[in-house]
Amino acid sequence: MNIHEYQAKELLVAQGIPVPMGEVATTAEQAGDIARRLGGAVVVKAQVHTGGRGKAGGVKLAKTPEEAREKAQAILGMQIKGLTVEKVLIAPAADIASEAYVGVIMDRASKAPVFMVSAAGGIDIEEVAATNPDAIRKLVVDPRYGLLPHQAYLLATELYQEPKQQRAAAKILQQLYAAFVAAGASLAEINPLITTPEGEVRAIDAKFNIDDNELFRLPAIEALRDPSSEEPAEVDAREAGLTFIKLDGNVGCVVNGAGLAMATMDLVKYYGGEPANFLDIGGSSNPEKVVNALRIITSDPQVKVILFNIFGGITRTDDVANGIVTATRQSPIDVPIVIRLTGTNEEIAVKILSEAGFSAMTDMDEAVKRAVELATGEGK
Ligand code: GDP
Ligand code: MN
Numbered sequence: 001m002n003i004h005e006y007q008a009k010e011l012l013v014a015q016g017i018p019v020p021m022g023e024v025a026t027t028a029e030q031a032g033d034i035a036r037r038l039g040g041a042v043v044v045k046a047q048v049h050t051g052g053r054g055k056a057g058g059v060k061l062a063k064t065p066e067e068a069r070e071k072a073q074a075i076l077g078m079q080i081k082g083l084t085v086e087k088v089l090i091a092p093a094a095d096i097a098s099e100a101y102v103g104v105i106m107d108r109a110s111k112a113p114v115f116m117v118s119a120a121g122g123i124d125i126e127e128v129a130a131t132n133p134d135a136i137r138k139l140v141v142d143p144r145y146g147l148l149p150h151q152a153y154l155l156a157t158e159l160y161q162e163p164k165q166q167r168a169a170a171k172i173l174q175q176l177y178a179a180f181v182a183a184g185a186s187l188a189e190i191n192p193l194i195t196t197p198e199g200e201v202r203a204i205d206a207k208f209n210i211d212d213n214e215l216f217r218l219p220a221i222e223a224l225r226d227p228s229s230e231e232p233a234e235v236d237a238r239e240a241g242l243t244f245i246k247l248d249g250n251v252g253c254v255v256n257g258a259g260l261a262m263a264t265m266d267l268v269k270y271y272g273g274e275p276a277n278f279l280d281i282g283g284s285s286n287p288e289k290v291v292n293a294l295r296i297i298t299s300d301p302q303v304k305v306i307l308f309n310i311f312g313g314i315t316r317t318d319d320v321a322n323g324i325v326t327a328t329r330q331s332p333i334d335v336p337i338v339i340r341l342t343g344t345n346e347e348i349a350v351k352i353l354s355e356a357g358f359s360a361m362t363d364m365d366e367a368v369k370r371a372v373e374l375a376t377g378e379g380k
Contacts, residue, residue, distance in 0.1 A: 001210040002049035003224045006089045008206035011183050012190070015175040019203045022091030031072030034090040036065040041093035043204075044071040046078065046085040049229050051191075051207060054123045056080045061093050086228060094204050096194045100159045101125045102173060103189030104141070104180050106211070113141040113180065115173065117155045121192040147177040160195070168201040169193070183221050184214025233277075233296050240292035242281055249274025250304040251375045252297040252335075254290070256281050256315045264309045264368065273372035276303045283314045290323020291330065298333055305336050307371040309364060312343025321349035325356045336374050340367030 009019045022038065024047065025031040035042045046058030053059050058080050062068035068090060078085045101121030107114040118136040120128045128135050137158045141147050149170070156169035172193065180188040187209040194202050215222045227235045237244030243258065251273045255261040258280050265275045277297060281289045297303055310320050320341060328337075339360040341349055346362070353360050361367045 001212055001215065001222075001225055002229070003208050003210065004047040004049070004087070004089075004226065004229070005045065005206055006047060006087075007224045008188075008208045009203070011179045011188075011208060012176070012203055012206055015179045015182070017172050017175045017179070017190075017203050018201070019206070020092045020094055022089050024087050024089055025072060026076070026087050028069045028073040028076060031088055031090050032065045032069030035062060035068035038090065038092050042068050042090050043093045044068055044075055045089040045091065046075050046080055047087040047089055048080050048083040048085055049226075050081045050083060052123070053080055058085065083229065091204075094194055094202060095196050096192070096204075097197050097199075098195045099192030100169075100194070101128075101136075101189070101191045102155075102159070102169075102176060102193050103187065103191065104177060104185075105189075106186045107140070110140045112143055113177070115139045115141060115147065115155060115177075117158055117173075119159050125191055141177065146181070147174050149174070159193075160201075162199065165195060165199060165201055172201060172203070179208075183208055184211050184218050185209060186211045233299060236299075237279070237292075237296050240289070240296070242279060242289060242293055242296070244280075244293075244296060245278040246300070247275050247277050248302075249276045249375075250302050251371055252276045252279075252300070252303040252306040253309065254279055254281060254293045254297065254306065255309045256283065256311065256320075260309060260311055264307070264364075267364065267368040268307070268372060271369050271372040273368075273375050276300055281315075281320075287319055287323035287326050290320055291327040294324070294327040294333065295331075298331075298335070303335060305338060305371050305374040306333070307367065308337065308339040308341065309367065310339075310341040310343075312341060312346060312349075315343075316345050317341040317343055317349035318345040318352060321352040321360075324358065325352060328356075338367050338371040338374065340364055 006024050012019050023034045041063045044060050046053045060071040062071045072088050099122035101118040104113050104115050116136050116138050120135045152170040152173040156166040159169050160166050185208050189207050190203040231246050233246050251268050253264050253275050255264050261280045268275045342362045350360050
């Protein structure tokens with residue numbers, strides 16, 4: 001789950017990290033009022049679930065409340081990486097002497113949280129990572145002990161020469177780790193962590209990704225969810241109890257089990273296709289889940305073919321067959337459907353499908369190949 005910058009900053013403040021806090025506005029007038037209340041120069045910042053807002057024109061400084069109103073007017077409604085800006089954060093503008101990057105991610109390779117810090121922070125950090133990886137210092141954290149004081153200090157010395165700033169940064173790194181753990185995050189970063197001309201260290205941007213599997217035990221974090229900022233199909237799928245991730249290809253996939261879903265996507269790619277989604281209808285399928293899955297997949301206009309790949313264990317293939325028949329009767333589907341199913345109640349499933357005019361395959365290779373041919377137009 002993604003959260004907005006203003007929410008991420010609240011998680012930092014809760015651990016004691018110094019952040020120039022502001023308020024959120026949904027209209028230009030509110031933005032002007034907030035700027036008046038804050039007094040002095042402000043920064044107007046698009047609140048969308050993506051980085052790179054600065055480069056896209058979604059972060060603007062304003063010297064007066066009137067200017068804040070104008071900047072908010074321009075930013076609200078703007079599209080950034082396909083997302084519409086519906087809220088802006090109005091925060092006191094910081095004077096910046098230097099910009100650093102500090103972040104912690106859950107790293108698969110290390111099977112542990114890994115800190116990354118760089119004195120070359122700011123909006124070009126991706127470029128730094130790509131062209132000058134040595135400018136980023138990494139440190140693996142032992143989750144049993146967390147980020148120890150000497151480790152935090154070591155990282156801080158990468159960022160600053162001034163002992164006072166090193167101590168401030170070391171403290172912030174430990175507080176950031178605490179925020180990362182408390183939020184069940186898979187990523188927590190501050191970019192930029194700035195120094196002011198007076199030498200103070202401050203966080204002026206924050207980004208968190210929350211591990212969905214932590215949410216059941218963290219209701220206060222779950223409450224930060226903003227469905228209006230999420231992919232509509234993913235919201236729909238979550239409410240229907242399906243695990244769904246939208247992708248950019250045109251082969252819609254309906255699969256049971258995450259492992260089989262991954263294998264199916266691999267095979268689609270192997271045969272030269274591109275999956276339109278990851279979708280796991282889960283173990284104990286009922287026809288309703290299939291109906292919902294088809295509704296969600298067909299709402300994507302890019303989808304050229306729908307591939308069912310069902311391995312019936314606990315999942316009964318006749319349930320899936322009934323779901324396909326029900327769904328296509330309710331609303332006929334105008335893209336071809338390729339069905340591969342095998343396992344529990346396979347004979348019944350094949351009978352249900354053939355009576356409804358569908359054919360089913362049992363071989364996964366053949367089915368995926370066929371689906372890719374249909375998607376690329378070679379099978380016509
Ligand atoms: P991002 O582009 O989405 O990561 O948004 P950021 O909040 O990191 O802002 C991008 C850049 O805008 C920062 O790296 C700063 O250079 C600049 N910026 C953001 N807030 C302020 C501010 O309060 N004062 C000044 N002077 N610059 C800011
Ligand atoms: Mn940033």
